[in-house]
Amino acid sequence: MRRPTLHAVAARAGVSKSSVSRVINGEPTVAPAIREIVMAAVAELGYVPNGAARNLVTQRTNxxxxxxxxxxxxxxxxxxxxxxxxxxxxxxxxxxxxxxxxxxxxxxxxxxxxxxxxxxxxxxxxxxxxxxxxxxxxxxxxxxxxxxxxxxxxxxxxxxxxxDNDNHGGATAAVQHLLAQGRRRIATISGPLDMTAAQERLTAYRETLKDTGRRSIVALGDFTRISGADSMRQLLEDDPDLDAVFAANDLMAIGALRTLRQAGRRVPDDVAVIGFDDIEAALYAAPALTTIRSPMxxxxxxxxxxxxxxxxxxxxxxxxxxxxxxxxxxx
Amino acid sequence: MRRPTLHAVAARAGVSKSSVSRVINGEPTVAPAIREIVMAAVAELGYVPNGAARNLVTQRTNxxxxxxxxxxxxxxxxxxxxxxxxxxxxxxxxxxxxxxxxxxxxxxxxxxxxxxxxxxxxxxxxxxxxxxxxxxxxxxxxxxxxxxxxxxxxxxxxxxxxxDNDNHGGATAAVQHLLAQGRRRIATISGPLDMTAAQERLTAYRETLKDTGRRSIVALGDFTRISGADSMRQLLEDDPDLDAVFAANDLMAIGALRTLRQAGRRVPDDVAVIGFDDIEAALYAAPALTTIRSPMxxxxxxxxxxxxxxxxxxxxxxxxxxxxxxxxxxx
DNA sequence: AAGCGGTCAGGGAACGTTCCCTGAGGCAGA
DNA sequence: TCTGCCTCAGGGAACGTTCCCTGACCGCTT
CATH class of the missing domain: 3.40.50.2300 (Response regulator)
Known part of the structure; x- marks a missing residue:
């Protein structure tokens, strides 16, 4: 009780397997009468072309x-x-x-x-x-x-x-937004530095701060929520006076929000937080997360x-x- | 400049393709000397068996x-x-x-x-x-x-x-937890009712409330955050005095939290919220979400x-x- | 009326494996 | 020494397609 083959369809329709193949593949050089009789046989037997055989001969797999x-x-x-x-x-x-x-x-x-x-x-x-x-x-x-x-x-x-999306431009816009709000000690939570997106976002952060003569405050995360929370704890310890954080993605920003909440810092009054990506969860964070939308x-x-x-x-x-x-x- | 075939390896090693095939497939009935010479030829030519040909003859695709x-x-x-x-x-x-x-x-x-x-x-x-x-x-x-x-x-x-996971048991535990806290008007946000998980969770909610003589208050969501937020709005409108909500998944619970926050209701003081699934985001919600862990x-x-x-x-x-x-x- | 071109069906090789079957060769037992 | 068995290598068919090539047939032109 095997699945029907091209051969079986050809036998059923009373034509050659070449013709059946042509019909299956929609080639135009086949007479309407034959096409019809073949289609009927295909429907009747429930024929579906074998993928492996096709892949083998065409040298493609789709x-x-x-x-x-x-x-x-x-x-x-x-x-x-x-x-x-x-x-x-x-x-x-x-x-x-x-x-x-x-x-x-x-x-x-x-x-x-x-x-x-x-x-x-x-x-x-x-x-x-x-x-x-x-x-x-x-x-x-x-x-x-x-x-x-x-x-x-x-x-x-x-x-x-x-x-890719414009990581450098996005991160620059994020930091500039914080600066425009009068934030003075702006930290960042970076992604893993073996990823180019993390590198670019960090570089843009550094360059933008440098242009205004401010120093960088960097914690290293890995793009997960928990690393955002941990990094935020670390940052608060290193520099209790910081008033803004740029997280290299929203997941880490959400982790940072949690740490800030636990530490009793008000967002955005005490510390401003900005993320990157604009994942859907950003909208549901408390407070709703300001971020850089990347068109995922x-x-x-x-x-x-x-x-x-x-x-x-x-x-x-x-x-x-x-x-x-x-x-x-x-x- | 084609990729080498079994045949090419056999020629290079000076053996039959059957022997090469046996070596490739790790069959034990091949002399160590031949095995070695074949492996050398395979390495030398960088041979990798063609998947389509193998699938065709074995009638399996792995x-x-x-x-x-x-x-x-x-x-x-x-x-x-x-x-x-x-x-x-x-x-x-x-x-x-x-x-x-x-x-x-x-x-x-x-x-x-x-x-x-x-x-x-x-x-x-x-x-x-x-x-x-x-x-x-x-x-x-x-x-x-x-x-x-x-x-x-x-x-x-x-x-x-x-x-599947124990949807009925989980939902029952959720509602009982709310009851044990003395909550009196317990609403639910259901998932889409053509999914069995949503059905089971809703049924358990209804049965548990019925056992204590309370009435059901149901809003219909679709397992997304936005539907949770919308349903919560609807519930507040329908029954402003509700003091607890069981959302059929965490995503909707997170949506509900947002609506409650916007409506000025305190969680859990005014309204208790419990979710289902224990996704990672539940831990980072504000307030952190009480939920039923399902082992995804x-x-x-x-x-x-x-x-x-x-x-x-x-x-x-x-x-x-x-x-x-x-x-x-x-x- | 004959030749030629064009359309379209059929035959069969090829794709690269696996696996069955045959047979060669070696070794042990009689 | 001869027979018989066992181990293991090689030959070749088969898997189910595609596509090239041959050739039949029809219709049009000269």
Missing amino acids: TIAIIVSDPPAGLVSDDPMFAMVVRAASRELESAGKQVSLMLAGSDESRLRVEKSLAAGDVDGAILVSMDGADPLPAILSRTGLPIVSHGRLATPGLMPWV TAQAVQTTQLLLNLLTHGSADPVVLPTELIIRESA | TIAIIVSDPPAGLVSDDPMFAMVVRAASRELESAGKQVSLMLAGSDESRLRVEKSLAAGDVDGAILVSMDGADPLPAILSRTGLPIVSHGRLATPGLMPWV TAQAVQTTQLLLNLLTHGSADPVVLPTELIIRESA
């Missing part, structure tokens, strides 16, 4: 890998970025008729798996999501010659096209389009998307 | 589909559930040596794509995530005869094994294991995981 760097297991990872980026990219790929293969790249073992899978021809191309700068994967994978794009700029330039969904969509272009036209250029200051209550 | 119901495009969807479940299931599948194919099932079109893909033999099995009861997909897919399991109980029983990661892991069992042993039974009351500040 599948795109979404490769996401995975934190060590056990870590809480309800990262809104993951959900939004993976969802948006998948949607876009699916409506372009591509299948989506999700690969997590955490351990060395999993990185090897990814490498083999691309080498095995399991996919036609790949989207790399938020690789950190220390990760050797982008360099290795770019050597396969497959079309690959990156969601987020890579530490090593020139390996592949990418789409648009970025994912553009990254996908970049790959699709690369697939069809063979070339693609990096893209930088603008950010926007969203003023709410926290700063 | 790929599992994760099928997630997708809200209409445009909707904000940073759902922590998506991230945690997809991540945990992927990790588990990958460490079992399976590839992961992610499929979104939103529109009729995408549902058809999923159906065809399973029929085409693109995957060896599938995990359905949080299908709503109105979705015809589970019934259709279960007819393919492929091993399929569901993350979350389905409306139609018996179609396939599933793993464990549920995803167990669902995956259930599928892997089904694949190897051919049978599997439904699983219900316990929940736990987490008392914080909001109730």
Whole structure:
């Protein structure tokens, strides 16, 4: 009781398998009468072309890998970025008729798996999501010659096209907003410095403060809520007189709000807080979080389009998307 | 400049392709001398077996589909559930040596794509995530005869094994906690009623209140923050004297907190709020959210294991995981 | 009326594996 | 020494498509 093959359909319809193949693939050079009889046989037998056989002969799989760097297991990872980026990219790929293969790249073992899978021809191309700068994967994978794009700029330039948002401009706007409010001791909670987004946001913070002759106060987080809370505690200890904090993403800003609340500091009266990303939770924070909106969904969509272009036209250029200051209550 | 094939490796090593195949697949019946010479040739040529050819002849793909119901495009969807479940299931599948194919099932079109893909033999099995009861997909897919399991109980029983958490027990505990605090007018914000989790939580709420002779006050949400905020507004309008709210998930509870804050009600003094799920954001809410912990990661892991069992042993039974009351500040 | 071009169906090789089957060779037992 | 068994390498069919190439047939032009 096997699934019907092209051959079975051809026999049923009384035509050659070439003709059936032509009908299935919508080729125009087939007589209406034959087309009809074949379609009837297909419907009758419930025929669906075998994917593996097709992949083998065409040397393509119609599948795109979404490769996401995975934190060590056990870590809480309800990262809104993951959900939004993976969802948006998948949607876009699916409506372009591509299948989506999700690969997590955490351990060395999993990185090897990814490498083999691309080498095995399991996919036609790949989207790399938020690789950190220390990760050797982008360099290795770019050597396969497959079309690959990156969601987020890579530490090593020139390996592949990418789409990122204007981290430098956004962070500059954030710090300038705090300065414009008359804040004098402005600290920052940075992301992990092996990620370019974290680097760019930190650099912009430093440069903007330097221009006004103020000193930097930096705590190092890792883009999670808990690291934001911890970093905020640290900052309060180091510099009890600070009156503003720029967190390199909203998750850490939300963690910082919690610490400030526990420490009895009023936001924004005692300490202003500004985040980055404008995730939905920012609107529901207490007080509602002032932040820099980064177009997450648009970025994912553009990254996908970049790959699709690369697939069809063979070339693609990096893209930088603008950010926007969203003023709410926290700063 | 093609990628090397089994044939090329065989020629290079001076053995038959059968022997190479045996070495690649780790079969024991091969002489050490041959094994060594083959491995050397493999390394030298950088050979990686072609996935499509292997899939074709073995009639298996080593790929599992994760099928997630997708809200209409445009909707904000940073759902922590998506991230945690997809991540945990992927990790588990990958460490079992399976590839992961992610499929979104939103529109009729995408549902058809999923159906065809399973029929085409693109995957060896599938995990359905949080299908709503109105979705015809589970019934259709279960007819393919492929091993399929569901993350979350389905409306139609018996179609396939599933793993769920104890929604009824959890919701009962939540309402009893509010009662024990002396709350008298306890409202609920329900999830979308075509999802079994929402149904079960609502039923438990109703039954528990009925046992103490109190009346139900129900608003209908859809598991998003904004619907929680809207429903809370509605509830305050309908019954200004309510002194407690049980939200069917944390996201809606967080939305409700915002509305209460805007309405000037103190939590928990004026109104107690309790959620469900214990997502990480619950800890960072202001006030910190009392909630029912549902073991999201464990549920995803167990669902995956259930599928892997089904694949190897051919049978599997439904699983219900316990929940736990987490008392914080909001109730 | 004959030739030529164009349209469209069919045959069959090829894609790169796995796996069954055959058979070679070696070793032990009689 | 010969037979028989056991181990292990090689040959080749099969998996289910696509696509190239051949050739039939029809209609139009000269």
